[in-house]
Amino acid sequence: MLRPSWAAYGNTMRNQRSIILAAVLVVVALGILGSRYQVYSPLQGQKFSFTQSNASPRTAAANSTLGFERLVALSTKPSWRTRGLAAAANLTGLEFTIPPQAQNSDELVEAFRNIGESHGAKVPAFGSAKAWLSHLDLLKYVVASGLETAFIVEDDVDWDVRIKTEMGLVSDNVRAYTGVNEEDTTPFGTNWDVLWLGHCGSIITDDINPPPRVYADDSRCETELYSGWSKRFLREKLVEGHRQVQMSLMSVCTFGFGVTKQGAKKMIPLLTKASEEAFDVALSGHCRDQKLKCITVNPQLFNHYEPPKDSGYLSDVHVGDGQGETSEEAQFEHSKGTTGNIMKSARCEALFHDTCMRPPSEI
Incomplete structure (x- = not known):
């Protein structure tokens, strides 16, 4: 937050410069805040917009x-x-x-x-x-x-x-x-x-x-x-x-x-x-x-999708909750994990050309 102290300035010119600088900083800040929610698609590498169609x-x-x-x-x-x-x-x-x-x-x-x-x-x-x-x-x-x-x-x-x-x-x-x-x-x-x-x-x-x-x-x-x-x-x-x-x-x-x-x-x-x-x-x-x-x-x-059970992976949430530390990505990223209740996993097909159903359980 900008907190100008007018007593700190010795003359009118310095006051004016301070006001101008404050205005510039506010404009810049608003620009940053306005762009915070800029839409982008990192998976496709480009911006996109939704258009209504006549499809059913x-x-x-x-x-x-x-x-x-x-x-x-x-x-x-x-x-x-x-x-x-x-x-x-x-x-x-x-x-x-x-x-x-x-x-x-x-x-x-x-x-x-x-x-x-x-x-x-x-x-x-x-x-x-x-x-x-x-x-x-x-x-x-x-x-x-x-x-x-x-x-x-x-x-x-x-x-x-x-x-x-x-x-x-x-x-x-x-x-x-x-x-x-x-x-x-x-x-x-x-x-x-x-x-x-x-x-x-x-x-x-x-x-x-x-x-x-x-x-x-x-x-x-x-x-x-x-x-x-x-x-x-x-x-x-x-x-x-x-x-x-x-x-x-x-x-x-x-x-x-x-x-x-x-x-x-x-x-x-x-x-x-x-x-x-x-x-x-x-x-x-x-x-x-x-x-x-x-x-x-x-x-x-x-x-x-969950990395292999023996990989030492722990989610950021569980780490933040104090449940331990997680292993490095290199230790599990290229090993097939599991996804519960999805018969033909899109991740596993794309990454491993395979299915990866989690074993059945009651919990």
């Missing part, structure tokens, strides 16, 4: 941004994560934007945590709080960019090589589930705040209202191959070879989620207090309390 909703959902106005990745720096994201995106014809991330200081992270503590809330550990603030920065980017819709992913995200076909089915069924008028040709309508497509589980119950919309999708992970805490719901409540669109019930992990303009605007004030153990848990709570209208596709279409 299903066809639009299979375009290079999967029917959203922009695909946005949360990433703090180039790494094995972004290189794998680029490889998978190029293989499947997707175009991501990685906006410049704010460098939130340790003091800011601690201040954010203290907001929750002062209200007696359960607060995130340091690494989780830092990731939470990064998600908030991306939501601000969506609003500042004037986007009608965006799909936000974490930079280690993975998906099936058939993602465009899958998203065509998502379009058909989200539109039907939310009652989109035929005159509205948007791929998913906008009668939702969060469209949660990348998660690590969600409850299925007979009490969901409105009732889920079940649809066939032969690319879906087989139930017995599924890994995660919600496996029993798939086994007991969902027909094999099918997914369902439903209201979100305890969805967790924000591997990939869509937001509408109004959804992003609602989320920012709701999530500016560290009141839970992590961003995804807080988001799930607001969905549960109906402060946000959240729709989930179950089971998920996006999950995170």
Whole structure:
């Protein structure tokens, strides 16, 4: 912050020079702030913009941004994560934007945590709080960019090589589930705040209202191959070879989620207090309390890729949470890892010409 001290100047000319210099600094600062959210596509090496087409909703959902106005990745720096994201995106014809991330200081992270503590809330550990603030920065980017819709992913995200076909089915069924008028040709309508497509589980119950919309999708992970805490719901409540669109019930992990303009605007004030153990848990709570209208596709279409278990890799969040140190990228980047619940991983096909399903589990 510029704090001129007029008493420090001895004459009028010096005062005038100070005022001119201050004005220049303010203009420069505004220019820097204005360019903070400049849109760029490091995966393609060029800027791009979303243009509306006359394609059908299903066809639009299979375009290079999967029917959203922009695909946005949360990433703090180039790494094995972004290189794998680029490889998978190029293989499947997707175009991501990685906006410049704010460098939130340790003091800011601690201040954010203290907001929750002062209200007696359960607060995130340091690494989780830092990731939470990064998600908030991306939501601000969506609003500042004037986007009608965006799909936000974490930079280690993975998906099936058939993602465009899958998203065509998502379009058909989200539109039907939310009652989109035929005159509205948007791929998913906008009668939702969060469209949660990348998660690590969600409850299925007979009490969901409105009732889920079940649809066939032969690319879906087989139930017995599924890994995660919600496996029993798939086994007991969902027909094999099918997914369902439903209201979100305890969805967790924000591997990939869509937001509408109004959804992003609602989320920012709701999530500016560290009141839970992590961003995804807080988001799930607001969905549960109906402060946000959240729709989930179950089971998920996006999950995170993990380096080999014996590589010594630990995520930045876990390192920040004090769970240990991670190994150097060179020790694992070129060794095939795993992705849970994605039958034909785009990352593993692009990088290793292979599939890489995580072993099935109940947790």
